[in-house]
Amino acid sequence: MKVGILGAGPAGLYLALLLKKLDPGHEVRVVERNPPGATFGWGVVFSEETLGALRDADYETHEQITDSFAKWGAIDVLYRGETVRSRGHVFSGMSRKVLLELLQRRCRELGSVLEFEREVADLEPFAGCDLVVAADGVFSTVRRRLERHFEPSLDPHRTKYAWFGSDLVFDAFTFVFRDTEHGLFQVHAYPFDARTSTFIVETHESTWRRAGLDQMSEQESLEYCQELFRPELGEHRLLSNRSIWFTFETLRNRSWHHGNVVLLGDAAHTAHFTIGSGTKLAMEDAISLANALQRFPGDLEAALTRYELERQPVVERFQEAARDSATYFESVSRYNRFEPVQFAFNLLTRSGRISHLELERRDARFVAAVDRWFAGAATGQHAPMLAPPPLFTPFTLGATTVGNRIVLSPGGEDVAVDGQPGEVHERAIAAAVRSGAGLVLTEEVAVSAEGRTTPGTPGLYRDEHATTWRSLLERARAEGPGLLGVRLAHAGRRGATQPRRRGVDRPLREEGWPLLAPSPLPYTPQHPAPQELTREGMEQVREAYRAAAGRAAEAGFDLLVLDMAHGYLLASFLSPLTNRRQDGYGGPLEQRLRFPLEVLDAVRAAWPSERPLAVRLQASDRAPGGLDIDDAVAVAGRLRGHGCDLVEVAAGWTVPWDRPDYRWLYLVPASDRVRNEAGVPTVAAGNLTTADEVNTILAAGRADLCLLDPRLHAAAG
Amino acid sequence: MEVGVGLPTAVPGTTGALAVEWARRAEQGPFASLGVLDRVVYQSYDPFLALAAASAVTSRVRLVTMIVIAPLRNPVLLAKEAASLDALSGGRLTLGVAVGARRDDYEAVGVDHRGRGRRLSEQLAHVRQAWEEGPVGPRPAQPDGPELLVGGLSGQAFVRMARYADGYVHGGGPPRAFAGAASRAWAAWTEAGRPGRPRLWGQAYFALGGDDDVEQGAAYLREYYAFTGPFAEKVAAGNLRSPRMVKDLVRGYEEAGCDHLVLLPTVADLAQLERLADVLR
Numbered sequence: 001m002k003v004g005i006l007g008a009g010p011a012g013l014y015l016a017l018l019l020k021k022l023d024p025g026h027e028v029r030v031v032e033r034n035p036p037g038a039t040f041g042w043g044v045v046f047s048e049e050t051l052g053a054l055r056d057a058d059y060e061t062h063e064q065i066t067d068s069f070a071k072w073g074a075i076d077v078l079y080r081g082e083t084v085r086s087r088g089h090v091f092s093g094m095s096r097k098v099l100l101e102l103l104q105r106r107c108r109e110l111g112s113v114l115e116f117e118r119e120v121a122d123l124e125p126f127a128g129c130d131l132v133v134a135a136d137g138v139f140s141t142v143r144r145r146l147e148r149h150f151e152p153s154l155d156p157h158r159t160k161y162a163w164f165g166s167d168l169v170f171d172a173f174t175f176v177f178r179d180t181e182h183g184l185f186q187v188h189a190y191p192f193d194a195r196t197s198t199f200i201v202e203t204h205e206s207t208w209r210r211a212g213l214d215q216m217s218e219q220e221s222l223e224y225c226q227e228l229f230r231p232e233l234g235e236h237r238l239l240s241n242r243s244i245w246f247t248f249e250t251l252r253n254r255s256w257h258h259g260n261v262v263l264l265g266d267a268a269h270t271a272h273f274t275i276g277s278g279t280k281l282a283m284e285d286a287i288s289l290a291n292a293l294q295r296f297p298g299d300l301e302a303a304l305t306r307y308e309l310e311r312q313p314v315v316e317r318f319q320e321a322a323r324d325s326a327t328y329f330e331s332v333s334r335y336n337r338f339e340p341v342q343f344a345f346n347l348l349t350r351s352g353r354i355s356h357l358e359l360e361r362r363d364a365r366f367v368a369a370v371d372r373w374f375a376g377a378a379t380g381q382h383a384p385m386l387a388p389p390p391l392f393t394p395f396t397l398g399a400t401t402v403g404n405r406i407v408l409s410p411g412g413e414d415v416a417v418d419g420q421p422g423e424v425h426e427r428a429i430a431a432a433v434r435s436g437a438g439l440v441l442t443e444e445v446a447v448s449a450e451g452r453t454t455p456g457t458p459g460l461y462r463d464e465h466a467t468t469w470r471s472l473l474e475r476a477r478a479e480g481p482g483l484l485g486v487r488l489a490h491a492g493r494r495g496a497t498q499p500r501r502r503g504v505d506r507p508l509r510e511e512g513w514p515l516l517a518p519s520p521l522p523y524t525p526q527h528p529a530p531q532e533l534t535r536e537g538m539e540q541v542r543e544a545y546r547a548a549a550g551r552a553a554e555a556g557f558d559l560l561v562l563d564m565a566h567g568y569l570l571a572s573f574l575s576p577l578t579n580r581r582q583d584g585y586g587g588p589l590e591q592r593l594r595f596p597l598e599v600l601d602a603v604r605a606a607w608p609s610e611r612p613l614a615v616r617l618q619a620s621d622r623a624p625g626g627l628d629i630d631d632a633v634a635v636a637g638r639l640r641g642h643g644c645d646l647v648e649v650a651a652g653w654t655v656p657w658d659r660p661d662y663r664w665l666y667l668v669p670a671s672d673r674v675r676n677e678a679g680v681p682t683v684a685a686g687n688l689t690t691a692d693e694v695n696t697i698l699a700a701g702r703a704d705l706c707l708l709d710p711r712l713h714a715a716a717g
Numbered sequence: 718m719e720v721g722v723g724l725p726t727a728v729p730g731t732t733g734a735l736a737v738e739w740a741r742r743a744e745q746g747p748f749a750s751l752g753v754l755d756r757v758v759y760q761s762y763d764p765f766l767a768l769a770a771a772s773a774v775t776s777r778v779r780l781v782t783m784i785v786i787a788p789l790r791n792p793v794l795l796a797k798e799a800a801s802l803d804a805l806s807g808g809r810l811t812l813g814v815a816v817g818a819r820r821d822d823y824e825a826v827g828v829d830h831r832g833r834g835r836r837l838s839e840q841l842a843h844v845r846q847a848w849e850e851g852p853v854g855p856r857p858a859q860p861d862g863p864e865l866l867v868g869g870l871s872g873q874a875f876v877r878m879a880r881y882a883d884g885y886v887h888g889g890g891p892p893r894a895f896a897g898a899a900s901r902a903w904a905a906w907t908e909a910g911r912p913g914r915p916r917l918w919g920q921a922y923f924a925l926g927g928d929d930d931v932e933q934g935a936a937y938l939r940e941y942y943a944f945t946g947p948f949a950e951k952v953a954a955g956n957l958r959s960p961r962m963v964k965d966l967v968r969g970y971e972e973a974g975c976d977h978l979v980l981l982p983t984v985a986d987l988a989q990l991e992r993l994a995d996v997l998r
Contacts, residue, residue, distance in 0.1 A: 149947075254947075255946070255947040257947070258947070301950060302950075302954070305947075305950040305951055305953075305954050306954065308947075308951070309951055309954055309955075313893070411912075412910045412911065412912045413912045414912070443910070444910075453910075500909070500910060500911050500912060501911075501912060501913070502845065502861060502883075503841075503845065503880055503881045503882065503911075504879070504880050504909045504910065504911065505880055506842065506845065506846070506881075509850075524838075524839075524842065525839060526839075526842050566908075622872075650908075652876070652908060653876075653908065653909075656838065656876075656880070657835065657873065658872075658873075658876065659871075659872050659873055660872035660873075660875065660876060660904075660905070660908075661872050662872060662875055662900070662901035662904040662905060664900070666904065686904060686907075686908075687900060687903065687904045687907075709903065709904075709907055710907060710914075
């Protein structure tokens with residue numbers, strides 16, 4: 001086979017040598033526009049897993065690569081004058097220049113032709129090749145020429161970074177955080193040989209501008225960074241190798257091959273540098289492509305399809321982790337109140353690839369220190385050496401202490417009669433208490449008959465409801481020490497629907513009742529239009545909430561959750577999509593928030609001051625023009641000022657056409673922002689199914705309690 | 718997990734006699750269901766008519782559309798067709814619906830491609846109501862109407878599923894892809910406040926036998942999915958072409974939480990059915 005490879009980076013060179021090795025009969029030619037010794041940047045990193053793949057693919061280069069390695073097993077986090085070290089990681093770094101040299105040598109040895117300093121503007125030089133490989137980097141000219149077929153997308157990130165070297169040899173992968181009057185700067189540094197380290201400086205674009213770095217020359221910005229990190233560098237220097245400021249762009253391609261042209265490495269995909277996977281992914285691409293070509297001789301289409309099928313899912317997983325990692329560094333100043341140990345744990349678990357459990361496997365002492373710190377902070381006492389994992393620590397809200405961090409919320413059977421809960425509710429709540437959850441929440445309990453979601457929604461709108469709840473709760477308490485919370489809701493325009501066994505938002509026909517909403521907009525075309533609440537109607541609703549809160553206290557609930565989510569009545573005041581009022585209760589966010597705050601005040605007054613009051617808050621409508629997370633953070637701050645002790649984060653369902661992205665742990669970022677920007681403790685929800693997920697979220701400070709998905713307790717029985 | 722088999726009604730060359738005989742033999746085999754696909758601009762049979770024919774020669778297996786491109790159809794007639802098939806088959810219909818992937822089907826029928834998701838939601842609301850309240854009959858044999866599934870990979874598809882359906886039908890792929898979709902289905906279901914759990918259905922293509930069968934199956938998939946461009950090769954590469962591949966996939970889907978997996982033929986030959994039965998027995 002005649003193969004033309006454009007680009008003599010690690011991907012192109014490694015493929016060239018692997019192909020010649022698999023079949024010396026292949027004619028392989030690599031064309032590169034730069035001279036052989038030129039390279040941008042400093043060191044590259046590999047994980048242990050990558051090294052295994054390299055060893056299997058070509059033992060010779062594997063030996064040479066590992067001979068030139070700098071290896072380390074620790075990660076240091078330098079933050080607020082403290083260094084937190086975690087061990088047990090396995091990294092290897094080497095000079096990018098040395099890597100390229102040894103790959104070039106091996107290519108020549110095996111008979112690949114390398115042509116340097118040759119610009120290639122089109123595919124003409126590769127005419128007659130059976131296979132053309134575009135390994136020419138993120139700005140690949142080949143890909144651009146065939147853009148129509150590859151369908152690339154480039155997403156720029158919001159930070160600026162410069163890739164320096166340093167003659168300071170670190171003894172760990174080192175993160176440094178430095179606060180300045182312009183904002184936060186961070187360093188990602190690691191050694192790659194006996195004399196040199198990679199030293200990447202990163203900062204948010206706005207900080208970068210405020211610091212005037214956009215106006216500085218390469219030399220000036222190097223000196224700026226050198227001074228900024230003088231405490232860490234000491235007598236050492238920063239080194240430049242075309243070390244200018246870049247914006248990282250994540251590249252994706254819908255297809256990686258067209259005809260006989262295939263994309264490899266950075267030409268096919270990029271993943272944010274903060275997970276350090278570029279070279280690793282590029283060389284793994286080369287292995288996969290070489291193997292696929294070997295496996296399907298004479299069938300290029302099958303080989304290239306195999307390569308794509310094998311590599312695309314792997315790359316997508318890295319890109320997802322890289323996105324979370326990049327987001328962390330874009331907003332890391334949010335965590336500036338964290339204690340160093342929690343700050344470090346949060347940093348280490350930022351991309352979702354390393355969890356509490358995985359860290360414990362790598363460095364049990366570090367995780368023991370995290371757990372001990374967490375337990376100490378949770379109890380306000382000196383924690384014992386053998387502290388429980390975060391999920392089994394207590395959580396204190398004022399005078400109330402929840403025994404552990406797990407929340408369960410059974411229900412939704414819609415079997416109450418005239419608002420009276422029955423045996424089904426009792427069984428479900430008792431089972432949840434028996435399971436050991438620290439807090440058990442009811443399903444939505446209506447504050448008035450017309451606030452019910454379905455005819456089977458339980459209520460607290462008559463005194464006899466309170467009596468029934470009271471005896472139900474007394475029996476549930478015999479099952480365990482878990483606290484019992486009530487969710488108070490008014491379904492608003494989503495009310496008067498059929499029981500949810502066969503679906504939700506299916507309006508009742510004759511048996512329905514008039515709906516109430518801030519504006520007379522029906523939820524779906526099948527729904528009746530709700531009545532626009534008058535000032536008098538609002539007084540009545542507020543009074544219903546107040547009375548229901550009083551009954552909830554009387555019934556003996558330990559905690560009350562006021563529902564402001566999912567398009568129910570209070571949420572529909574908050575959202576601009578559903579609140580079109582012209583009076584003082586519509587318009588800007590502050591006015592849309594007015595009625596929900598009036599209700600909160602009324603409930604707070606009726607609910608015993610020593611018992612915690614929570615709000616289930618809409619973090620995003622997931623719809624254009626709707627409430628977003630920035631609004632929710634602002635709202636959470638206001639709720640806190642009105643006596644809200646805890647926020648449970650929810651999203652969507654405001655309008656029937658919302659656009660969710662149900663990715664793994666999809667509500668946790670919103671919980672993180674509300675907790676750490678508005679300063680309110682939070683309950684995280686949404687697809688939480690394992691204890692490890694819970695421990696990770698808690699220890700990283702992304703939430704204070706976790707609502708487990710029903711899947712887990714259904715399985716537990 | 719239950720395992721069903723597809724009728725070859727979307728494989729060119731399938732005669733009416735073959736389709737009916739296939740159904741008859743599947744009923745005798747280790748299969749829990751018979752599945753059909755839907756496509757307008759193609760040499761394929763209408764999904765409801767194909768299942769009606771199958772219903773006449775079977776009494777045990779479930780009859781499932783995976784999926785019907787509902788927005789192409791009038792919602793009143795769709796409800797009536799489904800109710801009729803459920804009544805005729807003694808309550809064996811599982812109706813899977815989605816927006817489909819091909820624009821030319823919409824053009825051929827003269828239905829606007831834009832707004833298809835919104836129309837599907839309205840149809841779902843209507844279909845359930847028609848089954849429960851009439852007046853357009855017959856009454857379905859299943860008391861709550863046919864089991865209703867929704868497919869699609871957008872966030873909106875999962876919400877639509879949780880709002881109106883009994884479960885989710887996945888469009889095919891390795892177990893890992895199914896598991897990802899199942900997790901999204903669970904998230905939407907939980908958010909909606911639905912009691913119980915979503916039913917989760919999966920599907921995969923197969924061609925068992927010699928090289929000729931395997932090549933014929935792959936060629937069919939390349940052609941059937943040609944409209945997706947480079948994706949067609951990937952579908953063809955995923956075709957289950959050995960007993961080992963079938964067994965691995967069945968196990969993978971079971972571990973991923975699938976309730977019902979339907980294996981769709983890519984070669985219109987009764988020997989395919991026998992070979993698959995041998996693998997599953």
